[in-house]
Amino acid sequence: MPPNRGCKTTKEIQKNIKYLHQYTSNFILLFIVTLILQNAEAMLDVSWWSSVAQLSSQLNLQQQLDELKEQQNPNNFYYQENNQNNYPKQQYAPSPSTECTELKGLSPGQKRICELFKDHMPAVGNGAKQAISECEWQFRHHRWNCSTPRELKGHIGPVHKRGTREAAFTYAIMSAGVTHEIGRRCRLGLLKSCGCAAAESRPQQQNINDDWTWGGCGDNIDYGYRFSRDFVDVREKEESIKRDAEGHGRSLMNRWNNEVGRKILKRHTKPKCKCHGVSGSCNLKTCWMQLPPIRQIGNILQAKYRTARRIQINSRGNMQFEDPILPSLTQQQKINYPLERSQKRRALNEKQKQRRRQRNNNNNRALTDLVYLDQSPTYCQDDQIDGTIGTEGRICSIEPDAPNSCDLLCCNRGYQSHIEEVISKCNCKFQWCCQVICETCRNLTEVFTCK
Incomplete structure (x- = not known):
């Protein structure tokens, strides 16, 4: 009796479907594990x-x-012998x-x-x-x-x-x-x-007095x-x-x-x-x-x-400031000083020295400036990649000029308020001798938190 090709084909299809399910399951599992990792x-x-x-x-x-x-x-004894x-x-x-x-x-x-x-x-x-x-x-x-x-x-x-x-x-x-x-x-x-x-690490002092x-x-x-x-x-x-x-x-x-x-x-x-x-x-x-x-x-x-100050990396791989410390002199400022007018020449030389001193001061100040490459994110949302937990639930102030004002801290999401009981010491008195006795006060305070 000839073999039933239709049954064989069905078995092969079922076998392929089984392999496909296993492969798909493994792929999904691998994808989930990758996301978790x-x-x-x-x-x-x-x-x-x-x-x-x-x-x-x-x-x-x-x-x-x-x-x-x-x-x-x-x-x-050990101290006396070794610490003279x-x-x-x-x-x-x-x-x-x-x-x-x-x-x-x-x-x-x-x-x-x-x-x-x-x-x-x-x-x-x-x-x-x-x-x-x-x-x-x-x-x-x-x-x-x-x-x-x-x-x-x-x-x-x-x-x-x-x-x-x-x-x-x-x-x-x-x-x-x-x-x-x-x-x-x-x-x-x-x-x-x-x-x-x-x-030798102490600073060299000029005109040190004899009284110290x-x-x-x-x-x-x-x-x-x-x-x-x-x-x-x-x-x-x-x-x-x-x-x-x-x-x-x-x-x-x-x-x-x-x-x-x-x-x-x-x-x-x-x-x-x-x-x-x-x-x-x-x-x-x-x-x-x-x-x-x-x-x-x-x-x-x-x-x-x-x-x-923001920096950038140039083509040579070196760091440079995006904003110059001091604007360069324009061509109009780079004038040729007339030799016959010595007084004006001395005045211009003095201005040049002042610019040089200012440039040196700015350079010295720049050595202690913090530098960065990228603009900061808003830090409004919980983002583990950016390293922030967001501002939801943060306590804020309704005063518009406060450093933690709700307008700034809550990122325009609004805020909510609730009443909290605050326990603090109050009416403190000094009692002879020698202790300070305080009473315990309970106050209700309205607290504002970001949504």
């Missing part, structure tokens, strides 16, 4: 500072300081077990430095954590408030992937934060490869500067990281802004003095260099953020 990568592709900031909680700084004070106790100059003895606490290879976001060069200076990494983490807190405070009234998607609370989002003003501020404050914390811990004797500020002298133990700004430059900037210099033209431009931008943060911190490191004498007469002063508070650096960088 891309979304997870956008959330978990954290910068080096977001990963290193977690190290700050691994090392109890107060415990180190308590141990250091005990070691520096004058009744301690009354400077803090260089003691360092053992660092926690830091696995540098497990820290996400570190480049190969940063991992090598991490392995060589493991005792420095908690300081780097604490500096990054302080910088994040300062960034959140400076931008608390802005649409972008230095935050990230809720799944990564406490970290700055993927702003490092963009060449925006916000990225410029972030890189500068991070670099300054690491420099600040390393220099401070050197003074406290908590790092084994550095100590107090060296004498350099002494004490100053913050080691030079060591912090060098370590921050080596650790933070090495990522932007590594040839092993493949970069396209856009990545090369961001690398130049990041290195510039890193240096701006360190320069501003070093520029505002000032001498601090302590008086010596009978009954506070201050016959003699001992002075040392002290780092400025991170809040002062944050305020300066916030002003730099508002006046940041």
Whole structure:
């Protein structure tokens, strides 16, 4: 009996349909997994500072300081034998077990430095954590408030992937934060490869009076500067990281802004003095260099953020400003000075010198300007790629001139209000001796939030 070709064809069709269903299911599954991985990568592709900031909680700084004070106790024999100059003895606490290879976001060069200076990494983490807190405070009234998607609370989002003003501020404050914390811990004797500020790092003062002298133990700004430059900037210099033209431009931008943060911190490191004498007469002063508070650096960088300058990468791969620092002289201004009129020639030469001095001042000022490549997004909507949670639910002010006014913060979506009970201390009185007693007051306050 001849075979039934129709039945065979039907079986083949059913078999092909089965394979097609399996292939389609696998393709859909692969597509879904790819989307999940891309979304997870956008959330978990954290910068080096977001990963290193977690190290700050691994090392109890107060415990180190308590141990250091005990070691520096004058009744301690070890202190008496080894500390003859009354400077803090260089003691360092053992660092926690830091696995540098497990820290996400570190480049190969940063991992090598991490392995060589493991005792420095908690300081780097604490500096990054302080910088994040300062960034959140400076931008608390802005649409972008230095935050990230809720799944990564406490970290700055993927702003490092963009060449925006916000990225410029972030890189500068991070670099300054690491420099600040390393220099401070050197003074406290908590790092084994550095100590107090060296004498040659102190500024050369002209006409120094005899009633004061350099002494004490100053913050080691030079060591912090060098370590921050080596650790933070090495990522932007590594040839092993493949970069396209856009990545090369961001690398130049990041290195510039890193240096701006360190320069501003070093520029505002000032001498601090302590008086010596009978009954506070201050016959003699001992002075040392002290780092400025991170809040002062944050305020300066916030002003730099508002006046940041846009750059572009030229055909040679170098960075240049889009707006010139000083407009070039026109052909009419480039006049030939008559030789017979010496007085007019001297006046014009003086104007030329003034222009040159102004140009030099502008050039020096430009060295501490923040730079950016790309225009910032609106930051109105929740966007994990741009590193923002949007402004929905943010508290705003109905005052039109307020920095966090609802008109600006809510992106024209409107706002809603509700009543909250605020508990605060009030009617405080001083009671002898020696305490302050306050009452607890409950007030109803109308709170406005963005839709």
